[in-house]
Amino acid sequence: MSGGIVKANKQSSNDYLSLTDSSSLRSTFLRNLEQSPRVLGSTGSRLLSGSTPDHSALETRFQDFFDAPSALLFNSGWDANVSFFSTVPQPGDWVIYDELVHASVHSGLRASRVDNKRRIPFRHNDPEGLREVLKQIDGKGTVFLSVESLYSMDGDFAPLPALLDVLDEYVTRDRQCVVVDEAHSTGVYGEQGRGITHALDEQGRMAVRLMTFGKAVGSSGGTSHILTLLMKAVLLCPLTIRSFLINFARPFIFSTAISHTSLIALHSAFDLLQSQEGDQVSQNVVNRADNVAPHRPVLTHQAIPRPSRSHRQTHSGSCPPISQYSLG
Numbered sequence: 001m002s003g004g005i006v007k008a009n010k011q012s013s014n015d016y017l018s019l020t021d022s023s024s025l026r027s028t029f030l031r032n033l034e035q036s037p038r039v040l041g042s043t044g045s046r047l048l049s050g051s052t053p054d055h056s057a058l059e060t061r062f063q064d065f066f067d068a069p070s071a072l073l074f075n076s077g078w079d080a081n082v083s084f085f086s087t088v089p090q091p092g093d094w095v096i097y098d099e100l101v102h103a104s105v106h107s108g109l110r111a112s113r114v115d116n117k118r119r120i121p122f123r124h125n126d127p128e129g130l131r132e133v134l135k136q137i138d139g140k141g142t143v144f145l146s147v148e149s150l151y152s153m154d155g156d157f158a159p160l161p162a163l164l165d166v167l168d169e170y171v172t173r174d175r176q177c178v179v180v181d182e183a184h185s186t187g188v189y190g191e192q193g194r195g196i197t198h199a200l201d202e203q204g205r206m207a208v209r210l211m212t213f214g215k216a217v218g219s220s221g222g223t224s225h226i227l228t229l230l231m232k233a234v235l236l237c238p239l240t241i242r243s244f245l246i247n248f249a250r251p252f253i254f255s256t257a258i259s260h261t262s263l264i265a266l267h268s269a270f271d272l273l274q275s276q277e278g279d280q281v282s283q284n285v286v287n288r289a290d291n292v293a294p295h296r297p298v299l300t301h302q303a304i305p306r307p308s309r310s311h312r313q314t315h316s317g318s319c320p321p322i323s324q325y326s327l328g
């Protein structure tokens with residue numbers, strides 16, 4: 001295969017940063033494996049025997065790195081979305097979602113106790129579409145807004161600031177819970193790959209952020225490298241939501257915890273992302289996206305929709321306290 005074909009393949013695969021081919025990641029990973037007292041397995045579900053100090057250490061690293069109130073690891077982005085949407089929104093709440101959100105959100109909602117009539121899509125990336133939906137809802141219950149920061153099918157950024165402004169017009173902050181899926185921006189956008197909401201300095205405004213590692217971070221996808229065996233994600237959220245998920249989310253409770261091998265792989269990948277090489281590879285992927293579609297240079301850092309100054313000054317986002325949720 002020519003180099004050009006390989007590049008085109010990478011562009012359309014997961015493994016955006018080609019980390020699965022990185023020799024420095026490979027050697028860091030192998031060295032970390034050698035030095036780690038625990039390497040294989042995890043011995044059980046997080047709720048039983050599967051939570052070790054290594055799991056907590058990686059979650060603390062992500063909590064600090066992504067500037068979040070707490071972090072919870074999942075076996076995949078799919079599991080994280082299904083866990084959240086099937087468990088957290090309660091009867092009487094509203095879930096308003098972009099019509100193009102990922103299938104995992106839909107699967108979570110299908111299992112949720114929120115009435116079908118209270119789960120409403122709005123036109124893709126359209127603040128006026130969101131307005132039309134918000135006009136229909138009553139003044140009771142938490143309003144969950146589910147969006148992605150960057151959509152993969154069309155390669156377009158969400159107009160996050162405009163969507164949040166519309167949400168503010170119709171729903172008071174104490175009833176809002178904004179959930180943003182950063183699957184396609186993790187590791188690529190924002191400082192050292194912290195994502196688009198971090199680049200916008202809006203991480204405090206998003207109650208919940210999903211960062212997945214099966215794409216840019218090389219924990220799965222792409223080539224037949226050892227890291228393709230792994231596939232993980234972290235949900236960044238308030239502590240109450242974290243505890244709630246640990247105790248009620250079925251995909252979390254009834255699944256074996258992430259293995260130590262995966263934890264070591266993720267530490268290694270983030271060691272790289274937080275290095276000069278990491279800056280280079282994420283810049284490369286943005287440049288390459290522009291080369292692939294020069295007539296449509298929508299994926300540059302400058303193209304991310306920015307918030308207005310007034311919007312920035314008023315942010316303070318979090319989900320309503322979990323005590324408001326009825327578990328009946």
Ligand SMILES: Cc1ncc(COP(=O)(O)O)c(C=O)c1O
Pocket residue numbers: 076077078079081102104148152181183184212213214231232233
């Ligand atoms: C927007 C979005 N969310 C979640 C997921 C699921 O992530 P994972 O592949 O880690 O299960 C994907 C995967 O395609 C995705 O594109």
